[in-house]
Amino acid sequence: xxxxxxxxxxxxxxxxxxxxxxxxxxxxxxxxxxxxxxxxxxxxxxxxxxxxxxxxxxxxxxxxxxxxxxxxxxxxxxxxxxxxxxxxxxxxxxxxxxxxxxxxxxxxxxxxxxxxxxxxxxxxxxxxxxxxxxxxxxxxxxxxxxxxxxxxxxxxxxxxxxxxxxxxxxxxxxxxxxxxxxxxxxxxxxxxxxxxxxxxxxxxxxxxxxxxxxxxxxxxxxxxxxxxxxxxxxxxxxxxxxxxxxxxxxxxxxxxxxxxxxxxxxxxxxxxxxxxxxxxxxxxxxxxxxxxxxxxxxxxxxxxxxxxxxxxxxxxxxxxxxxxxxxxxxxxxxx
Amino acid sequence: xxxxxxxxxxxxxxxxxxxxxxxxxxxxxxxxxxxxxxxxxxxxxxxxxxxxxxxxxxxxxxxxxxxxxxxxxxxxxxxxxxxxxxxxxxxxxxxxxxxxxxxxxxxxxxxxxxxxxxxxxxxxxxxxxxxxxxxxxxxxxxxxxxxxxxxxxxxxxxxxxxxxxxxxxxxxxxxxxxxxxxxxxxxxxxxxxxxxxxxxxxxxxxxxxxxxxxxxxxxxxxxxxxxxxxxxxxxxxxxxxxxxxxxxxxxxxxxxxxxxxxxxxxxxxxxxxxxxxxxxxxxxxxxxxxxxxxxxxxxxxxxxxxxxxxxxxxxxxxxxxxxxxxxxxxxxxxxxxxxxxxxxxxxxxxxxxxxxxxxxxxxxxxxxxxxxxxxxxxxxxxxxxxxxxxxxxxxxxxxxxxxxxxxxxxxxxxxxxxxxxxxxxxxxxxxxxxxxxxxxxxxxxxxxxxxxxxxxxxxxxxxxxxxxxxxxxxxxxxxxxxxxxxxxxxxxxxxxxxxxxxxxxxxxxxxxxxxxxxxxxxxxxxxxxxxxxxxxxxxxxxxxxxxxxxxxxxxxxxxxxxxxxx
Numbered sequence: 039x040x041x042x043x044x045x046x047x048x049x050x051x052x053x054x055x056x057x058x059x060x061x062x063x064x065x066x067x068x069x070x071x072x073x074x075x076x077x078x079x080x081x082x083x084x085x086x087x088x089x090x091x092x093x094x095x096x097x098x099x100x101x102x103x104x105x106x107x108x109x110x111x112x113x114x115x116x117x118x119x120x121x122x123x124x125x126x127x128x129x130x131x132x133x134x135x136x137x138x139x140x141x142x143x144x145x146x147x148x149x150x151x152x153x154x155x156x157x158x159x160x161x162x163x164x165x166x167x168x169x170x171x172x173x174x175x176x177x178x179x180x181x182x183x184x185x186x187x188x189x190x191x192x193x194x195x196x197x198x199x200x201x202x203x204x205x206x207x208x209x210x211x212x213x214x215x216x217x218x219x220x221x222x223x224x225x226x227x228x229x230x231x232x233x234x235x236x237x238x239x240x241x242x243x244x245x246x247x248x249x250x251x252x253x254x255x256x257x258x259x260x261x262x263x264x265x266x267x268x269x270x271x272x273x274x275x276x277x278x279x280x281x282x283x284x285x286x287x288x289x290x291x292x293x294x295x296x297x298x299x300x301x302x303x304x305x306x307x308x309x310x311x312x313x314x315x316x317x318x319x320x321x322x323x324x325x326x327x328x329x330x331x332x333x334x335x336x337x338x339x340x341x342x343x344x345x346x347x348x349x350x351x352x353x354x355x356x357x358x359x360x361x362x363x364x365x366x367x368x369x370x371x372x373x
Numbered sequence: 374x375x376x377x378x379x380x381x382x383x384x385x386x387x388x389x390x391x392x393x394x395x396x397x398x399x400x401x402x403x404x405x406x407x408x409x410x411x412x413x414x415x416x417x418x419x420x421x422x423x424x425x426x427x428x429x430x431x432x433x434x435x436x437x438x439x440x441x442x443x444x445x446x447x448x449x450x451x452x453x454x455x456x457x458x459x460x461x462x463x464x465x466x467x468x469x470x471x472x473x474x475x476x477x478x479x480x481x482x483x484x485x486x487x488x489x490x491x492x493x494x495x496x497x498x499x500x501x502x503x504x505x506x507x508x509x510x511x512x513x514x515x516x517x518x519x520x521x522x523x524x525x526x527x528x529x530x531x532x533x534x535x536x537x538x539x540x541x542x543x544x545x546x547x548x549x550x551x552x553x554x555x556x557x558x559x560x561x562x563x564x565x566x567x568x569x570x571x572x573x574x575x576x577x578x579x580x581x582x583x584x585x586x587x588x589x590x591x592x593x594x595x596x597x598x599x600x601x602x603x604x605x606x607x608x609x610x611x612x613x614x615x616x617x618x619x620x621x622x623x624x625x626x627x628x629x630x631x632x633x634x635x636x637x638x639x640x641x642x643x644x645x646x647x648x649x650x651x652x653x654x655x656x657x658x659x660x661x662x663x664x665x666x667x668x669x670x671x672x673x674x675x676x677x678x679x680x681x682x683x684x685x686x687x688x689x690x691x692x693x694x695x696x697x698x699x700x701x702x703x704x705x706x707x708x709x710x711x712x713x714x715x716x717x718x719x720x721x722x723x724x725x726x727x728x729x730x731x732x733x734x735x736x737x738x739x740x741x742x743x744x745x746x747x748x749x750x751x752x753x754x755x756x757x758x759x760x761x762x763x764x765x766x767x768x769x770x771x772x773x774x775x776x777x778x779x780x781x782x783x784x785x786x787x788x789x790x791x792x793x794x795x796x797x798x799x800x801x802x803x804x805x806x807x808x809x810x811x812x813x814x815x816x817x818x819x820x821x822x823x824x825x826x827x828x829x830x831x832x833x834x835x836x837x838x839x840x841x842x843x844x845x846x847x848x849x850x851x852x853x854x855x856x857x858x859x860x861x862x863x864x865x866x867x868x869x870x871x872x873x874x875x876x877x878x879x880x881x882x883x884x885x886x887x888x889x890x891x892x893x894x895x896x897x898x899x900x901x902x903x904x905x906x907x908x909x910x911x912x913x914x915x916x917x918x919x920x921x922x923x924x925x926x927x928x929x930x931x932x933x934x935x936x937x938x939x
Contacts, residue, residue, distance in 0.1 A: 094885070094886065096873070096886060104874070105705070105901055108705055108875050109705050111875065111877065112704060112705055112877065115877050115878070119878075120878075121878075122876065122877070122878040122885070122886070123877070124790075124873035124875065124876045124877075124886050124888075125873065125874060125875040126790075126871070126873040126874045126875070127874055127899075137789070137871070142788075142789050142871075256898075256899040257899070258898070258899040258900075258901075258906070259899075277901060278901060280901075281901040281902055281903070282901075282903075351901075352901075
């Protein structure tokens with residue numbers, strides 16, 4: 039009761055004085071909302087003049103292609119800082135099935151060509167995939183550093199190890215002079231394009247890939263598994279071997295019994311002598327290519343795929359003819 | 374009455390008491406505690422060593438800083454602990470306040486850089502204030518019209534924030550007005566106050582808007598707090614006035630220091646103001662004044678160390694966790710990699726979680742504790758629901774990720790991996806925890822408070838609003854902050870909803886594809902280059918842990934205040 043009038047009075051005084059201060063401040067310090075751009079924008083806040091590229095490019099797909107796409111994204115964003123290029127590794131098949139074909143991603147990396155079933159799924163959602171071959175890989179079979187008994191292995195022996203048919207559990211089951219030690223298998227999960235490639239070309243279409251192994255989407259896990267187990271064996275893209283060449287030992291491979299043992303290397307993959315050399319792809323949705331940022335990014339990607347960026351990561355860059363062919367295709371589709 | 378001889382002896386009367394089992398049990402418990410603590414400590418030291426790499430520095434550098442910083446601070450800490458405990462608390466608070474203040478400053482700076490311009494913030498806040506004013510005014514003018522007020526409470530923020538959608542009514546009015554030759558009236562869509570402010574041809578400069586909408590309200594709140602505490606209006610006004618003066622000094626000081634006026638304003642509001650009020654209080658009470666020496670010694674020590682090492686030419690360490698790490702995006706070269714976009718993603722995700730989970734969770738807790746029937750068939754049903762909420766708190770986070778994927782992405786068709794989806798999925802995950810902790814807090818309000826309130830003739834709504842909620846609020850806040858601490862570290866739901874592995878641009882809308890800190894840390898763990906897995910990963914983990922520690926410390930401070938006053 040006693041302090042209410044005085045409280046009201048000074049509150050009023052406070053309000054008037056702060057109002058006065060506010061008005062003064064407003065009168066003294068104003069800025070023009072059009073901020074000197076001129077071009078007749080009525081404060082819509084989109085500070086992009088039309089020559090600055092912006093937008094979003096979503097890349098999913100193969101963990102093998104991931105390092106290339108990630109490097110391309112980084113290089114591209116240095117030139118076009120307003121384009122958000124996000125890269126994720128979901129496995130080739132996982133990317134097609136869950137992201138690319140439902141229309142949730144613009145580009146899908148793949149370490150194998152797209153399958154008929156996936157094309158069908160895509161076209162069911164009006165997604166038209168456009169294929170670009172961007173690099174080559176030497177799929178690498180690796181064993182533990184202490185596994186001095188194996189230096190070269192044939193497709194047939196790989197088939198025995200990676201299928202259930204032969205009933206192989208120990209190294210000695212494959213070749214008699216190998217030690218009586220259990221084989222610990224580490225490989226990519228079945229959503230991976232590397233898995234599909236290996237399954238098709240080594241294990242064979244008629245034989246089932248074994249399920250008695252540690253499947254993972256992270257190639258790093260495969261390397262760790264092999265490193266820590268003397269009887270370990272696994273396969274992954276060459277880049278992961280390239281940056282872990284001290285942790286595990288790569289095995290030479292020959293396709294036939296009387297063939298020549300060839301070590302996995304970029305040179306051998308390039309000249310075609312390495313039997314597990316394979317092409318790597320990116321697939322772009324045709325509708326996404328109509329968007330300027332996606333088109334620019336793909337163009338950049340295809341141009342840079344021929345340079346040392348790819349080589350540094352540990353893959354075979356595409357040839358100049360391949361690059362020109364890709365760019366021509368891009369123009370055709372998007373033009 | 375004569376004392377009676379005991380008829381039966383007590384247990385162990387005839388034999389010596391055996392302490393051995395008890396001692397053994399105590400030792401086992403101690404060993405269990407020590408094992409847990411020591412292993413966690415070792416792990417943290419290991420990670421911290423990777424993140425900061427202290428041994429990459431010269432021995433001289435380490436020795437210099439040990440002499441200028443570590444030894445004096447350790448000596449002070451021992452002194453406080455042994456001889457002057459109030460000073461210890463003062464030292465703790467004065468060192469902690471600037472850290473929290475700087476973090477808040479950083480948070481707001483990120484908000485203004487990434488999410489909305491100062492003008493948008495200004496418009497948003499003005500609209501909210503006007504909406505609040507409308508509600509209060511309606512309450513004053515028509516205190517009896519409860520139903521009408523409900524409509525005002527919901528509609529006025531909507532109208533000031535979003536305006537009215539095009540409706541037949543607007544068309545009708547506009548068309549009639551045009552037919553009568555009057556070229557005014559409602560247009561096809563009534564724009565909101567917020568949009569009107571955004572369209573103004575001239576607005577105050579950024580710093581004036583910040584001063585009006587951020588510095589002055591917070592200074593006002595601090596002034597009000599001081600006024601209440603000391604029962605002196607003059608002191609309260611002094612706080613407001615001095616804050617404003619120091620803030621305006623930023624016009625000169627900000628550019629001079631190279632941080633800009635806006636950052637200066639934020640610093641004054643979040644770091645200088647709370648610290649100033651606290652320090653002034655300490656000095657006036659002259660209680661634990663010696664504690665103020667701690668931060669001073671720390672700053673002087675660091676400065677002396679910097680001067681000495683540069684004079685003597687000792688090279689410092691080359692840590693992974695440095696300023697560049699906090700402010701740059703991830704990269705394929707480990708040395709350039711940073712966590713900034715993921716940090717912004719995490720902050721925005723937390724905003725979504727707070728805005729959605731807090732009201733829903735607290736609302737549910739209030740209903741379950743205060744309104745829900747406790748007897749009869751319905752009472753059994755409520756018990757069943759409560760048991761299920763308890764179970765939901767234990768459901769693995771992957772399941773919530775799947776739920777988010779199915780509900781928000783497949784059904785609602787929101788963009789995969791966007792912040793809104795991540796925030797809602799993780800929000801669902803912590804919702805049961807928020808409900809349970811809020812229930813605990815409400816339950817701990819003594820029933821006598823409620824009875825007293827009813828006895829004064831208050832209604833149930835008045836009792837809840839004016840007695841139960843204010844009393845329970847600190848407990849609710851503590852529980853919610855701890856739950857948010859869990860939310861910020863969740864990884865599995867983010868993977869399920871497709872947060873991307875590599876995002877280099879900080880998101881600036883809630884529907885952008887983004888990465889969050891745990892997701893970014895996870896993707897570093899599978900990088901080709903081992904430097905990522907050892908260095909960058911550790912730096913990311915330390916950053917995440919630091920954010921968590923600050924959140925938990927805030928929760929503890931709130932709880933302690935509550936215990937003191939309650």
